[in-house]
Amino acid sequence: MNIHSFFYVTQLPKGIHLWRCTTISDLMINEQIRDREVRLIGENGEQLGVMSSREAMKLAQEAELDLVKIAPTAKPPVCKIIDYGKFKYEQTRRDKEAKKKQKTVELKEVRLSPNIEANDLNTKMTNARKFISKGNKVKITLRFRGREMAHMNQSRHILDDFAKALEDIAVVEKPSKLEGRSISMVLTEKR
Structure with missing residues (x-):
């Protein structure tokens, strides 16, 4: 027989003992x-x-x-x-x-700035493409600093272009949304 619990005695007032059982298993x-x-x-x-x-x-x-x-x-x-x-x-x-058998989906992040050059943007797109092809979700974040905050709406096209460039393998799960000093959106693998 298996015994899967420990017994211990607690001292109560007036000399009364109480046996307690702590169970190991559920x-x-x-x-x-x-x-x-x-x-x-x-x-x-x-x-x-x-x-x-x-x-x-x-x-x-x-x-x-x-x-x-x-x-x-x-x-x-x-x-x-x-x-x-x-x-x-x-x-x-x-x-x-x-x-x-359970598959875990990670959320990878790609950070961009409003004045990003074309070559840097292509590198970020390549990385995002790798993440998406592995089955991960990708959060694209466009971060603003200082005076860039005044031109937030003019920079939103960067995220749209990013999503359009990856539309062959990805779909927009969460559309672009302003969160404090950044605009972000989430792309996921196309089913």
């Missing part, structure tokens, strides 16, 4: 199950019906396995007779497998 197992009645599922997945938790515990001990509460909110709670260590191992393996 599921209740074996002696932690204190419900009067439980619905039991056998080790092969067969329904064994509703019975007291003591009877269920006895059946689990006879099979030399653990009694695990798998659905605590059900009426009555559902318990299953399984090998808890093997169950946790399978669960972590499934979680790792799901994480491998």
Whole structure:
């Protein structure tokens, strides 16, 4: 049998002791199950019906396995007779497998200035094209400093040209928007 909790005693006034249990796992197992009645599922997945938790515990001990509460909110709670260590191992393996298949999309940023030269703009477009082809989103930020703030609206065409140059592989997810001292927009891969 697996024991997955620690017991400790706290001293209360007048010499009364109180046993407390801190659980390591999120599921209740074996002696932690204190419900009067439980619905039991056998080790092969067969329904064994509703019975007291003591009877269920006895059946689990006879099979030399653990009694695990798998659905605590059900009426009555559902318990299953399984090998808890093997169950946790399978669960972590499934979680790792799901994480491998999950694709994370990063947000890359390309910063521009209002008086950017054509060659520099082409270099930034090449970088953005690489990011988008790898499946990432790209945030294009046009930053203004000092007196450039007076000519914000005249510089908005830079972002439009940038989006037009990448329209073969990208679409505008968020259109250009003024945020403090900068205008930014987000491009994402074309589906």
